[in-house]
Amino acid sequence: MKIEIDDFIVRYFTLIRTVIAILIGIAISVGIIILLVASPGGSITSFLLGPFSTLSRIGNIFEKASPIILCGLAIAVSFQAGQFNIGAEGSLVLGACAGTAFGLAFHGPVWLEIPFVLIVAAIVGGLWSLIPGLLKAKLGADEVVVTLLMNYVAFYLAIYVVNNLIRDPNAGFMASWTLPESAWLRQFIPGTRVHWGIVLGFALVGVVQYFLYSTSLGYEIRMTGFNLSFARYTGVNIVKIIVISAFITGVLAGIGGMTEIMGIHHRFNWQMSPGMGWDGVVVAIIARNNPILVVFAALFLSYLRVGGQILTISSSVPAEMVNIIQSIIIILITAEAFLASWKTRVSIRRSLSARAAA
Amino acid sequence: MSNLWSSILSPLFVFAVFRVMTPILYPALGAGISGLSGSLNIALEGIMLVSALMGVIISAVSQSLILAVAGAIAAGLLVALVLAFVHLNLKADIVLAGIALNLFASGFTVFLLYLTAKSKGNSAALKSLMMPTLAIPLVKDIPVVGQMLSGHNILTYIALLAVPVYWVIVNKTPLGLRIRAVGQSPDAAISTGIRPDVIKLKALLISGVFASLGGIYLSMGYSSAFGRDMTAGRGFIALAVAVVAQNKPLRTLLYGFLFAAMFTFAVYLGSIKFPTELIQTIPYLMTVIVLVVYCLIGRRRPRPLQPAEKDASEKPA
Numbered sequence: 001m002k003i004e005i006d007d008f009i010v011r012y013f014t015l016i017r018t019v020i021a022i023l024i025g026i027a028i029s030v031g032i033i034i035l036l037v038a039s040p041g042g043s044i045t046s047f048l049l050g051p052f053s054t055l056s057r058i059g060n061i062f063e064k065a066s067p068i069i070l071c072g073l074a075i076a077v078s079f080q081a082g083q084f085n086i087g088a089e090g091s092l093v094l095g096a097c098a099g100t101a102f103g104l105a106f107h108g109p110v111w112l113e114i115p116f117v118l119i120v121a122a123i124v125g126g127l128w129s130l131i132p133g134l135l136k137a138k139l140g141a142d143e144v145v146v147t148l149l150m151n152y153v154a155f156y157l158a159i160y161v162v163n164n165l166i167r168d169p170n171a172g173f174m175a176s177w178t179l180p181e182s183a184w185l186r187q188f189i190p191g192t193r194v195h196w197g198i199v200l201g202f203a204l205v206g207v208v209q210y211f212l213y214s215t216s217l218g219y220e221i222r223m224t225g226f227n228l229s230f231a232r233y234t235g236v237n238i239v240k241i242i243v244i245s246a247f248i249t250g251v252l253a254g255i256g257g258m259t260e261i262m263g264i265h266h267r268f269n270w271q272m273s274p275g276m277g278w279d280g281v282v283v284a285i286i287a288r289n290n291p292i293l294v295v296f297a298a299l300f301l302s303y304l305r306v307g308g309q310i311l312t313i314s315s316s317v318p319a320e321m322v323n324i325i326q327s328i329i330i331i332l333i334t335a336e337a338f339l340a341s342w343k344t345r346v347s348i349r350r351s352l353s354a355r356a357a358a
Numbered sequence: 359m360s361n362l363w364s365s366i367l368s369p370l371f372v373f374a375v376f377r378v379m380t381p382i383l384y385p386a387l388g389a390g391i392s393g394l395s396g397s398l399n400i401a402l403e404g405i406m407l408v409s410a411l412m413g414v415i416i417s418a419v420s421q422s423l424i425l426a427v428a429g430a431i432a433a434g435l436l437v438a439l440v441l442a443f444v445h446l447n448l449k450a451d452i453v454l455a456g457i458a459l460n461l462f463a464s465g466f467t468v469f470l471l472y473l474t475a476k477s478k479g480n481s482a483a484l485k486s487l488m489m490p491t492l493a494i495p496l497v498k499d500i501p502v503v504g505q506m507l508s509g510h511n512i513l514t515y516i517a518l519l520a521v522p523v524y525w526v527i528v529n530k531t532p533l534g535l536r537i538r539a540v541g542q543s544p545d546a547a548i549s550t551g552i553r554p555d556v557i558k559l560k561a562l563l564i565s566g567v568f569a570s571l572g573g574i575y576l577s578m579g580y581s582s583a584f585g586r587d588m589t590a591g592r593g594f595i596a597l598a599v600a601v602v603a604q605n606k607p608l609r610t611l612l613y614g615f616l617f618a619a620m621f622t623f624a625v626y627l628g629s630i631k632f633p634t635e636l637i638q639t640i641p642y643l644m645t646v647i648v649l650v651v652y653c654l655i656g657r658r659r660p661r662p663l664q665p666a667e668k669d670a671s672e673k674p675a
Contacts, residue, residue: 139653160635318472323465335448
């Protein structure tokens with residue numbers, strides 16, 4: 001029996017570690033609530049169980065998750081290539097802005113509008129992300145610093161376009177004109193705002209999963225991330241891999257931002273950078289860059305967000321608590337040595353008892 | 359247009375450049391010292407943010423500047439310590455840990471701001487103090503120069519003093535020698551009995567102090583209150599400054615001044631009806647461009663200034 005438990009721990013160590021990190025994060029949030037709320041019982045329940053209490057809240061989880069899934073995929077591709085391209089936020093905003101502008105100007109057949117708008121957002125997002133990719137691949141400019149800075153540039157550029165080209169003066173705040181209904185992604189579950197963006201997200205999870213694990217280009221991307229020198233030695237064109245992975249990151253992020261606008265807001269109305277690109281980083285880290293796990297990580301993060309919102313309404317605890325615990329969770333997950341000594345102990349015990357049994 | 363030039367040629371322009379430079383120079387020195395030890399400190403942004411808020415809260419509660427500065431530096435040090443612990447002891451990738459800490463700082467400061475000032479935007483409701491400004495005797499009476507150099511916030515002068523302090527730490531102390539040794543060749547350092555982790559820890563902590571001072575200046579000098587995400591990427595710009603300055607103090611000061619001059623110039627462009635949104639892109643865009651030009655020029659010669667000698671087998675998360 002003991003041996004079986006040890007076997008289980010060693011085999012699923014990464015998963016167990018992730019679960020423990022998440023539990024620690026949740027424990028900390030419960031601690032914060034206890035500290036801040038006089039009678040914490042109800043608040044804790046509404047934070048943890050509230051998101052499942054009504055259909056519309058369950059819907060909220062899926063609505064929020066749909067752009068985050070795409071951003072998580074975006075970041076995962078670059079991270080798999082060993083590139084810290086964290087420019088998803090910029091690609092998302094700029095892609096969404098370009099897609100919105102295109103959608104407003106579009107005069108072709110109605111059924112072409114949705115695919116065209118998405119393609120424009122994808123291309124603009126991809127091209128934007130291509131810049132740090134090229135700078136890294138050709139000049140060795142650190143992609144972390146470049147993408148961090150370019151996120152700001154992208155946001156202000158988008159605001160410029162909205163304010164000067166597509167602003168709806170009657171909105172009363174900074175927002176573009178509303179997209180024609182032919183560019184909306186239909187919300188298909190009554191009582192929620194869950195829209196076709198999530199279906200597109202799931203489909204792209206499949207595509208990215210296939211691409212990374214079943215094509216030679218995907219293999220080269222993973223090999224480059226796993227061991228750059230080895231990849232170069234075996235003839236992988238590193239420059240090509242860096243540039244392509246950066247482009248894919250931007251494409252996915254651009255689509256993510258656009259679906260959010262086509263499905264929820266129907267106009268570009270972000271007064272500040274929406275942060276979903278950063279959620280993508282969080283989700284990619286929790287999912288360890290695995291496309292399928294990205295879905296679960298995104299749903300988990302959205303669940304926390306919805307819980308945080310319910311908590312804010314029912315108590316004095318600000319929803320930003322979720323940002324605190326999400327950071328603690330990803331710190332624990334990135335910490336390679338977190339629980340590593342425990343694993344070593346279990347492994348040794350397991351091999352000792354296996355030898356004793358033999 | 360002539361208005362623009364006359365305002366740029368006025369001593370007030372130089373005064374403004376010093377103001378803009380201060381919150382870039384501090385984290386740039388911080389980026390420099392951790393860069394010398396071989397760690398890319400992405401968390402400067404978060405450290406500044408935490409210190410900026412702690413300074414405001416502590417000064418509002420205690421009405422003491424000394425306590426506020428001490429508390430804010432302590433808070434910044436704590437963030438730097440967490441980064442060092444997670445990176446050095448728990449073996450997290452420093453870039454990912456840095457990103458995580460920045461996200462933490464952004465959420466944590468808004469969280470704390472809401473609890474203390476009942477606002478998610480700024481700390482206007484708190485009666486926080488400002489760091490004093492200083493009129494320099496004699497210098498203030500010199501016509502043009504006085505207007506440029508005198509009357510700055512005390513933290514601006516301390517920032518200028520931090521440059522030689524940095525030089526002394528790096529070039530004249532055993533710690534500085536070790537920091538450089540660890541950054542250039544960890545293996546060689548180990549062979550002489552240096553423990554790279556301890557040295558990197560110290561470098562990150564010093565880096566944290568510099569960044570904290572920058573944060574305090576933002577909320578208690580540059581502006582009179584804390585604002586949500588008020589660092590606005592200065593920690594990232596500082597990383598670029600440190601790369602271009604090759605982690606050298608005098609160059610950091612020169613590039614810091616140059617960057618600040620460009621940013622101030624951009625603000626002045628507003629007076630000729632240049633679109634505001636585009637003006638706001640200028641600091642970030644300029645920084646990227648300078649970085650690119652630097653990489654273009656440096657492509658042919660070996661680059662000892664790479665912040666970290668990244669292990670090729672290292673893989674995110």
